[in-house]
Amino acid sequence: MDTEALRKYSALHPKPAGLTLQYGTAGFRTKAEQLDHIMFRMGLLAVLRSKAVASTIGIVVTASHNPEEDNGVKLVDPLGEMLHPSWEEYATQLANAEEQELQKIITEICQKAAVNQHKDASVFIGRDTRPSSEKLSQSVIDGISVLGGQYHDYGLVTTPQLHYMVCCQNTQGQYGKATLEGYYEKLSKAFMELIKQSPSSGESQRHLKIDCANGIGALKLSEMQPYFPKEVQIHLYNDGTKEKLNHLCGADFVKVHQKPPRGLDMKPNERCCSFDGDADRIVYYYKDATGHFHLIDGDKIATLISIFLKELLAKVGQTLKMAVVQTAYANGSSTRYLEETLKVPVHCVKTGVKHLHHKAQEFDVGVYFEANGHGTVLFSKAAETKIRQLAKEEKDDEKREAAKVLENMIDLINQTVGDAVSDMLVIEAILALKGLTVQQWDALYTDLPNRLLKVQVADRRVIETTDAERRAVTPAGLQEKIDVLVKKYKLSRAFVRPSGTEDVVRIYAEADTQENADALAHEVSLAVYHLAGGKGAPPQP
Numbered sequence: 001m002d003t004e005a006l007r008k009y010s011a012l013h014p015k016p017a018g019l020t021l022q023y024g025t026a027g028f029r030t031k032a033e034q035l036d037h038i039m040f041r042m043g044l045l046a047v048l049r050s051k052a053v054a055s056t057i058g059i060v061v062t063a064s065h066n067p068e069e070d071n072g073v074k075l076v077d078p079l080g081e082m083l084h085p086s087w088e089e090y091a092t093q094l095a096n097a098e099e100q101e102l103q104k105i106i107t108e109i110c111q112k113a114a115v116n117q118h119k120d121a122s123v124f125i126g127r128d129t130r131p132s133s134e135k136l137s138q139s140v141i142d143g144i145s146v147l148g149g150q151y152h153d154y155g156l157v158t159t160p161q162l163h164y165m166v167c168c169q170n171t172q173g174q175y176g177k178a179t180l181e182g183y184y185e186k187l188s189k190a191f192m193e194l195i196k197q198s199p200s201s202g203e204s205q206r207h208l209k210i211d212c213a214n215g216i217g218a219l220k221l222s223e224m225q226p227y228f229p230k231e232v233q234i235h236l237y238n239d240g241t242k243e244k245l246n247h248l249c250g251a252d253f254v255k256v257h258q259k260p261p262r263g264l265d266m267k268p269n270e271r272c273c274s275f276d277g278d279a280d281r282i283v284y285y286y287k288d289a290t291g292h293f294h295l296i297d298g299d300k301i302a303t304l305i306s307i308f309l310k311e312l313l314a315k316v317g318q319t320l321k322m323a324v325v326q327t328a329y330a331n332g333s334s335t336r337y338l339e340e341t342l343k344v345p346v347h348c349v350k351t352g353v354k355h356l357h358h359k360a361q362e363f364d365v366g367v368y369f370e371a372n373g374h375g376t377v378l379f380s381k382a383a384e385t386k387i388r389q390l391a392k393e394e395k396d397d398e399k400r401e402a403a404k405v406l407e408n409m410i411d412l413i414n415q416t417v418g419d420a421v422s423d424m425l426v427i428e429a430i431l432a433l434k435g436l437t438v439q440q441w442d443a444l445y446t447d448l449p450n451r452l453l454k455v456q457v458a459d460r461r462v463i464e465t466t467d468a469e470r471r472a473v474t475p476a477g478l479q480e481k482i483d484v485l486v487k488k489y490k491l492s493r494a495f496v497r498p499s500g501t502e503d504v505v506r507i508y509a510e511a512d513t514q515e516n517a518d519a520l521a522h523e524v525s526l527a528v529y530h531l532a533g534g535k536g537a538p539p540q541p
Contacts, residue, residue: 001117001147003103009146010102013040013139023091024500025082025352027074029063032132035071039136041094042073043123043143044106049087050121050149052113053078058166060159061127061137065213065252065276068245071132073140076124080167080175080416082354087113121149124169124178126162128216128278129240154180158216158279160419167416180223188227190411191425195229197405198432207233208428209272211261213250214240217279217420224421232428237264251276251283251373251420258295260285271438273427275420281373282420284427286438294442298369299326299334301427304441305377306344306367308430309409313365315402316390320364320383327351328470328495329371332510337445348468351497353418374418377426379410405433448491450510451521455528456535457505460498463532469497481527489516494524505532 015037021028028038042059050057058076066072075083075091083091090109097105110117123144127133137153144151154162161183168178176186212218218239228234238249238261246253249261251274260266261274266287273284284296306324313320323345324338330348338344349355353374360366364383369375379387387410390403412429414422431441457463464473472479478496486492492511499506505528509521518541525539 001103001106005146006103006106009142010040010099013037013142015097015099020096021092023083023088023095025354026064027060027072027083028091028095029066029070029072031069032071032130032136035073035132035136036139038095039073039139040143041097041102042075042091043140043145043149044147045087045091045094045109045143046075046123046140047121047144047147047149048090048106048109048113048115049075049077049083050123051117051119052115054116054119056122056124056166056169058124058126058162059137059140060162060278061125061133061140062159062216062278063128063130064159064278064280065246065250068130068247071130071136073136076163076166078166078170080163081357082417085354121147122169123149123151124154124162124165125151126154126157126159126165128159128245129156129219130245156216156219158220158419158421160280160414160417160422161220163416164414164419180220184224184227187412187422187425188224190408191429192229193408194405194412194429195231195432198429199435206231206428206432207235207271208424209235209237209264209266209270210424211238211249211254211264211272211274212236212240212279213253213261213275213277214238214243214245214247215250215275215277215279217275220279220421237261246277250274251281254285255283255295255297255372259293260287269437269439271431273424276373279420280418282423282427283373284438284441286442288439294439296438296442297331298371298373298375299330299447300441300444301373301423302326302367302369302375303334303337303342303444304430305426306338306342307444308434309365309367309377309406310342310344312402312406312409316387316399316406318386318390320386322365322367323347323360323363325349325356325359325366325368327356327370328468328497329508331371331447331450332491332493333445333448341445348470350469352500357417369418373420373423376415376418376423377409377413378415384410448510448512449514449517450508451514451517453507453509453521453525453539454499454504455507455525455532455539457503457528458533458535460503460505463496463498463505463528465495465497470495472496475531478527478531481531482524485520485523485527489520492516492520494520496524496528503535 055078063070063072356368394400490512494509
């Protein structure tokens with residue numbers, strides 16, 4: 001390692017005094033002007049990680065659904081998954097090190113993680129459309145170069161596209177070609193194969209309005225348009241030419257405010273969807289004939305996909321195990337429908353994509369979605385091999401055809417991470433094949449009314465949870481109080497959990513009516529305020 005070069009370059013990317021940041025589920029995220037040193041140091045870390053695992057590592061410069069002024073960075077592990085938890089620690093240490101300790105901390109990481117300094121390093125870089133992203137990705141390149149790493153800069157890509165490239169590269173092309181063309185070709189080919197079989201239910205079925213959150217999704221969908229069959233009419237809104245990224249639009253805005261984005265005019269019963277800023281989340285919605293807004297969130301997306309896959313697996317007649325993975329935020333109606341009507345096992349895990357992904361890997365077919373619209377489907381190696389073999393060799397026509405549909409689904413789904421483009425095509429294909437309208441999809445079950453609140457506390461660490469965050473262990477008496485409150489209402493449940501990013505406690509409540517859900521959420525928030533060290537004035541109803 002060239003100590004002199006490291007010192008010289010590090011001085012060009014100084015750390016602001018007194019700034020400490022934590023590498024979380026979403027990597028680092030904060031105001032863009034505070035990130036220059038972080039980017040340089042994550043370039044360094046990516047080289048070390050690449051040497052440690054003798055594979056290409058990815059770096060994405062994005063802050064997803066945050067405001068345009070923010071930015072962030074996250075690392076992508078060899079198979080397109082999130083950075084290994086032990087390295088999240090190293091990322092935090094390196095990010096917060098003072099200038100003069102940098103060398104020492106790099107040496108320590110190399111010792112702890114058995115990094116072979118003589119191995120080659122290779123890093124793939126991608127970025128979103130934020131004004132700050134280009135300059136920040138240049139700082140990443142400085143970090144990679146100073147430690148002698150090789151890099152390939154993909155420039156503007158969606159976050160899931162970069163995850164995909166990394167996986168293709170490290171599977172020696174087995175997962176696909178590590179180019180944008182390769183991504184577009186693989187997805188569009190699988191999509192076309194699927195909709196070839198659909199009952200032609202009129203042109204109107206194929207129209208879809210997409211709110212691109214004024215982000216990268218718009219650019220990439222326009223690039224992909226020539227690959228789509230002419231039956232698919234997608235119309236892009238909030239394409240980034242006029243307005244600010246994520247401002248009053250995007251999947252997060254629509255989900256939180258339960259209303260359509262600005263800049264998209266909806267006619268009754270038109271199918272619409274929203275991506276988030278880096279195109280790794282998607283939600284659908286429509287307005288009914290009376291002008292009432294209906295949101296179709298990640299829970300209902302997971303349900304649609306599960307119905308479809310379950311039917312196919314039954315036709316194929318294999319004993320492949322399928323399950324759905326949710327978090328405590330999943331609407332109770334969705335859990336009930338999956339377990340009782342569909343008879344599909346449901347598992348609940350802690351909030352955060354890495355927990356969902358990890359659990360989903362335990363099954364032959366693991367479907368996971370967060371209510372916010374981030375999710376995908378994982379197929380085990382054994383399941384994939386079996387399905388591909390049946391699609392080729394099965395003598396029984398019905399079984400073989402079902403296996404072929406499953407094979408195309410495997411190719412259409414981005415198994416590395418939630419991907420709005422891929423998820424949208426999966427949903428569109430299923431709706432076409434099943435001849436479903438958006439209203440029929442929505443009518444599978446009715447969401448229980450719910451309410452999300454947050455309470456400011458002096459220290460969020462006073463709240464500890466268990467049972468996938470559904471029960472509070474501390475402070476003493478809080479869970480008992482919640483249990484008493486929940487008993488007052490029908491079909492009700494409530495839970496509290498500390499935020500991962502700020503000193504607030506998040507509260508979720510659902511019940512048979514909106515009035516009851518609101519009342520329960522308020523009563524629980526008062527309990528949190530009094531028992532967990534609330535700050536400021538008590539919550540008002």
